[in-house]
Amino acid sequence: MxxxxxxxxxxxxxxxxxxxxxxxxxxxxxxxxxxxxxxxxxxxxxxxxxxxxxxxxxxxxxxxxxxxxxxxxxxxxxxxxxxxxxxxxxxxxxxxxxxxxxxxxxxxxxxxxxxxxxxxxxxxxxxxxxxxxxxxxxxxxxxxxxxxxxxxxxxDNGHRPSFEGENTFDGTMVTPQFWPTDLDWSGKKVVVIGSGATAITLVPNLARDAEHVTMLQRTPTYIVSVPAVDPFSERITALLSPQLGRKILFWKYVVGNVVSYELSKKFPAISRWLIRRDTVKRLGPDYPVDVDFAPPYDPWDQRVCVVPDGDLFDCIESGKADIVTDSVGCFEATGVRTESGRLIEADIVVSATGLTxxxxxxxxxxxxxxxxxxxxxxxxxxxxxxxxxxxxxxxxxxxxxxxxxxxxxxxxxxxxxxxxxxxxxxxxxxxxxxxxxxxxxxxxxxxxxxxxxxxxxxxxxxxxxxxxxxxxxxxxxxxxxxDEETELLFGKRITSISSPLASVPAPSTPRKGHSHA
The missing domain is CATH 3.50.50.60 (FAD/NAD(P)-binding domain)
Structure with a gap:
């Protein structure tokens, strides 16, 4: 050994x-x-x-x-x-x-x-x-x-579906899980396929240097903006000792997250309305929010994604990025053609299609x-x-x-x-x-x-x-x-041919203080 x-x-x-x-x-x-x-x-x-x-x-x-x-x-x-x-x-x-x-x-x-x-x-x-x-x-x-x-x-393996015609694409295809260290997207057109946390993170960060970034999503995701820096954190740690301030912040977020989740599960319509209202506030009343930001499921049926200081909304509003809600039809030499027939030109395609x-x-x-x-x-x-x-x-x-x-x-x-x-x-x-x-x-x-x-x-x-x-x-x-965990069996080893666990029944009503010695 x-x-x-x-x-x-x-x-x-x-x-x-x-x-x-x-x-x-x-x-x-x-x-x-x-x-x-x-x-x-x-x-x-x-x-x-x-x-x-x-x-x-x-x-x-x-x-x-x-x-x-x-x-x-x-x-x-x-x-x-x-x-x-x-x-x-x-x-x-x-x-x-x-x-x-x-x-x-x-x-x-x-x-x-x-x-x-x-x-x-x-x-x-x-x-x-x-x-x-x-x-x-x-x-x-x-x-x-x-x-x-x-x-x-x-x-070792991500979820990477095969796309029709991808071998004809003249550009570069990458996956986030195995990101090439030498990839240069400066001044290039990038298509990010996916709508999860990875895609939502990639888009604003690629958009800083790319000519344009398109997020091609089959299904929208709930996205909410949170402050990148919590102003309350700075105030409370300055006012109190750092140790006490951190403890207060911990419980602030614990309770806030639990309450938010429980209310979302109990009142999904209200949760959807609140998220939609914030999205409209970020992107303006003319943006097709109900096309690109209205998932066909309730909040927390899948994870709700967060963006610091609304960075995704900002790059969409600036024109550096956009969202296309459609499915991949096929690849062509110059980009991705959606099922509806639209060609999205691309030099780089990122397949942010999920994990395994x-x-x-x-x-x-x-x-x-x-x-x-x-x-x-x-x-x-x-x-x-x-x-x-x-x-x-x-x-x-x-x-x-x-x-x-x-x-x-x-x-x-x-x-x-x-x-x-x-x-x-x-x-x-x-x-x-x-x-x-x-x-x-x-x-x-x-x-x-x-x-x-x-x-x-x-x-x-x-x-x-x-x-x-x-x-x-x-x-x-x-x-x-x-000692009160009636669902647990505690015991000492038994040096016999058969396992001492093999004969342990699954009781209909667990008895207090199970033991096997």
């Missing part, structure tokens, strides 16, 4: 935790481990050559957060700036500084792609298999707990030799899988900052490790509930979600198996005593 907390130490070791992924979630999980019990051993396995995950992978112009930074920053190390929406480079610097400050950076093993993990009940340990990029060797790590912090995007989803990084899990079929599992509190011991995944909110949920999960897992040690037990596993099984726990109706949703774990119809996408509600749920 190879593994250790330091990147260049190949001594065999039995670790407390293996963390998969050195992005926002993985670094946060490691920090919680360090803060809770510094003596714990862990390693972060990162397939790429640097930390940052999404913020290291994507290098397209203008990449930025799509959530406010006051809740996007870690709870234990609040964001220190005043910008509501931050550039990707600033977020990457923040992650690097956090990793260095908490001693996490030295625990990361880069170029280690995890391909599988196997739980053995006789040892109560995970055996994790990875491929080391430096020499192609297969290496192994053994741990007490496995934390999958790989998000739900496929970093991949649950837990595509890792194959087995429990006592049996492969874990993710759609057959049910998610417990959005962090553990039924029937899978000593394992958690981290999935942030779809309607709020990813970090809010990541922080809750990582803190809870650190407490759970304490609980195992204090109670002298070896494992904890959620018992598959006898509840109505609902949709996959990524519940957006976006195209990239619907294309892959069947491969994901499911959620139930009631707490704690149902995801409410509500931080305030989750905050209360995560504070429950572990």
């Amino acid at each position: 190879i593994g250790q907390s330091r990147p260049n130490d190949d001594d065999p070791v039995d670790l407390d935790m293996v963390i998969i992924g050195a992005g926002l979630s993985g670094i946060g999980a490691a920090c919680h481990m360090t803060m809770d019990r510094p003596e714990r051993t862990y390693v972060i396995l990162e397939a790429r050559a640097d930390l940052g995950g999404t913020w290291d992978l994507f290098r397209y112009p203008g990449i930025r957060s799509d959530s406010d930074m006051f809740t996007f920053g870690y709870s234990f190390r609040p964001w220190a700036g005043h910008r509501t929406i931050a550039d990707g480079s600033d977020i990457l610097d923040y992650l690097r500084d956090t990793a260095a400050e908490y001693g996490v950076a030295e625990r990361i093993r880069y170029g280690h792609k995890v391909i599988g993990a196997s739980w053995d009940s006789s040892t109560a340990r995970w055996d994790v298999t990875a491929i080391r990029a430096a020499d192609g060797a297969v290496v192994y790590f053994r741990c007490r707990w496995l934390s999958a912090c790989a998000g739900y995007y496929d970093h 989803m991949l649950p837990i990084g595509g890792i194959e899990l087995t429990v006592d030799g049996e492969k874990v079929d993710l759609p057959d599992t049910v998610v417990f509190k959005g962090m553990m899988l039924s029937g899978v011991p000593n394992f958690n995944l981290v999935m942030g909110y779809t309607n709020n900052s990813w970090t809010l949920k990541a922080d809750l999960v990582s803190a809870r897992i650190a407490a759970m490790l304490d609980h195992l040690s204090d109670r002298d037990v070896d494992y904890v596993v959620p018992i598959k509930p006898s509840v109505s099984i609902g949709s996959a726990f990524v519940d957006l109706k976006s195209g990239y979600v619907q294309r892959a949703v069947e491969a994901f774990p499911r959620q139930g119809d009631r707490t704690p198996w149902r995801l409410h996408q509500n931080y305030l509600r989750d905050l209360k749920m995560f504070r429950s005593e572990l």
Whole structure:
């Protein structure tokens, strides 16, 4: 077995935790481990050559957060700036500084792609298999707990549909996920295909130097403008101590985001009207808002996109960019012809057509030799899988900052490790509930979600198996005593041929204080 907390130490070791992924979630999980019990051993396995995950992978112009930074920053190390929406480079610097400050950076093993993990009940340990990029060797790590912090995007493959006639196009075609570092769009005509957060970010940033940018969208998206710099942030941190000011800002945005989302879901017509009113105010009464900015679905059925200081609206109003709501018909030598017959001339076409989803990084899990079929599992509190011991995944909110949920999960897992040690037990596993099984726990109706949703774990119809996408509600749920978690089975390892988990029933009414010893 190879593994250790330091990147260049190949001594065999039995670790407390293996963390998969050195992005926002993985670094946060490691920090919680360090803060809770510094003596714990862990390693972060990162397939790429640097930390940052999404913020290291994507290098397209203008990449930025799509959530406010006051809740996007870690709870234990609040964001220190005043910008509501931050550039990707600033977020990457923040992650690097956090990793260095908490001693996490030295625990990361880069170029280690995890391909599988196997739980053995006789040892109560995970055996994790990875491929080391430096020499192609297969290496192994053994741990007490496995934390999958790989998000739900496929970093190696984006969603790139084929377009009729694209081989006849004389210009350059690119995708945001693999942006060429030497691409020059100065003085050129650019077409961005897509209407999601990536396209909406690209258009104003490309428009600064391009001759003209057209966003060609099949379906509009809800777009709202937010201040790039929160004036309240500057005032409150000047008036009070920075620490107290950051705490006030955190709760301002937490409560504001939760209330906005809940009202949007309860009163979608009012939400649509408010968004439309703001768009008309930005673009003027003569703009065809109901053509380009009126989605055929309710707000938060898909993510609502934000633009800092209305930059997208500004570049449209200036004439540097426009939106065409139509479908791609075919490519021609000089550009893209829409299904309605309009030719949009282009030197560069950006296919911002979405991402590909991949649950837990595509890792194959087995429990006592049996492969874990993710759609057959049910998610417990959005962090553990039924029937899978000593394992958690981290999935942030779809309607709020990813970090809010990541922080809750990582803190809870650190407490759970304490609980195992204090109670002298070896494992904890959620018992598959006898509840109505609902949709996959990524519940957006976006195209990239619907294309892959069947491969994901499911959620139930009631707490704690149902995801409410509500931080305030989750905050209360995560504070429950572990001894009161009747849905969890705690036990000691049993050295026998059969798994001690195989005979665990799924009780119709969970009994308080399940144990298996």
